[in-house]
Amino acid sequence: MAPELRTTDAPLAPIDLPGGGDWLSWVAERCEAELAEAQRQVGLVKAGSSDAPVVLDAWNRAETAIANAESVALWAEVHPDAAVRDRADELSQDVQKYVTELGLDRDLFAALDGLDPAGLDDDARRVLDHTLRDFRRSGVDRDEATRDRLRELSEQGVKLSQDFGRHIRDDVRSIRIAPERLAGLPEDYRAAHPADDDGLVTLTTDYPDLVPFVTFGSDGDARRELSLAANNVAWPANDQVLQDLLAVRRETAELLGYDSWPDYDTEVKMIGSGQAVADFIDRVGDAAKERAGEEVAVLLERKRADVPDADAVMTYDSRYYGELVRREQYDVDGQVVRTYFPFEQVRQGLLDVTGRLFGLEWTPVPADEARTWHDEVASYDVGLGGTRIGRIHLDLHPREGKFKHAAQFDMVKGIAGRQLPEGVLVCNFNRGLMEHDEVVTLFHEFGHLVHHVLAGQGDWARFSGVATEWDFVEAPSQMLEEWAWDADVLATFARSAAGETIPADLVAAMRRADHFGKGLYAVQQMSYAARSYWFHAGPHDDLTAYGDELQRRYSVFPPLEGAHMHCAFGHLDGYSSGYYTYMWSLVIAKDLFSAFDDDDLFAPDVAHAYRDKVLAMGGRKDAADLVADFLGRPYSFDSWAAWLAE
Structure with a gap:
């Protein structure tokens, strides 16, 4: 069954971007208008009605307007005009200040807390439960002095987060x-x-x-x-910024009654507690340690063929010697592989694959209609069953002042009958030939975009888009990576300049070669996850030294002398103490993929069940329940363990 679609007499239209017009005014006017609408709807919530459906509808409209205002942060990351980026940062501070005020508004809390949930459907009851939980996590029930301090900390945190990201973006x-x-x-x-x-x-x-x-x-x-x-991008500026941000988070958690920021952060995640994060990091590290040791020994042996007295493989050696090992021992030459992946072909192939898999139609939007912020942005309307259900924008190449990594950003949260979901994929790929791991990354990030659109067909802003627990959000995208490794799938778009399709035996060799390095990947990921967790778990005077200590504890690659990678580690902002999410989600992704038939990855019964039971549900159920609904059982570590041992 496809995601439920609701239509009005007038079909929903995407937002009207200014194109070559006055972006500076447009960004401000849109943000300020949405904030004003949020304030109006909040006033209706506080008006004293005891009719729960009416009050929750006003609250939903307020949350929709707030989400629209919050999307101003996108322009700080992608707009080519520095003045627009700076203005977007300023407006984001205003939005977050307002959100903080709402979270501490006792009258607003009382209006919602006093509602009788009897008669509400499951979704509405879940909205109310989560809303009241979030109010308590904001500190609404604390004394006035504590609430004042929480306001100050929130404002400081927003500014520090913006500084942290801007230093990375601009350096x-x-x-x-x-x-x-x-x-x-x-x-x-x-x-x-x-x-x-x-x-x-x-x-x-x-x-x-x-x-x-x-x-x-x-x-x-x-x-x-x-x-x-x-590894020295944003050094030394971000060293103190990060210390200050960590201090803000620690004090916030303490004022709210938590033992640590990770305990506060994980309360609303699948994993459930800070200690569980530490245990998970150690569990994965221990499981992968032996394999990683064997693999780094292979790299060192190969390095010694070039440098006879080498006694270690460094981080900057790992990709190079890993490539040589794959070429010499697995007969996979990355320079040959990349000839089958011209960017334009890959982009179109991705659309074709995901369209076939999920029953979606991608219709290019002419530039003069899309009116985006840069001429390299490609826009597509998303259709399902002949009905437009959203719009996406692909901003996939680097430029000055742009976000430096890869991520999906919300432009509009989809609300049935009110607004179409629109999402933006922001990456930094070559305009020519792509490495295969870049192709995998593109499939991964596009998975977030599909999730955003499919889960944008419901009634509640709270559940729209990628609205599950944060340590589940990577799982659907990690699972979509599997399609970038299948020979039959790749044969649909991977062709050389001479028109030759990538050979199936080469893809088979690529898959065999990919097994080499899984242990190295796992332990290095745990070294990053350990930084994310332990930096937040308690204060550390020297983040470089402590990060190097964690690198030595969890990874098999020695720290790079003179590097300060934490200053450019952008996930320390958005993911805070939760970088473990990537490996946690991978465990679930491997289990989700076990439901698909290796001989027919496009089998519609499985693909559409996954689309409807996991992706289209957004945040309407807990992630564990979504997975169980699809698999018919709770998720387990078994598929991940088998993958690691393979």
């Missing part, structure tokens, strides 16, 4: 090296990096420069130099 570093030090790089990469008047080549820390260089560049010193630059 593109570079190195200059002689052309001969590009040895090992593909021809198209070298052609795109000609020598300047001084006879030197400039390489930046943006992904299209960084990733191929550390994967294929044979000059170890140059790999180290560029890796060090990348």
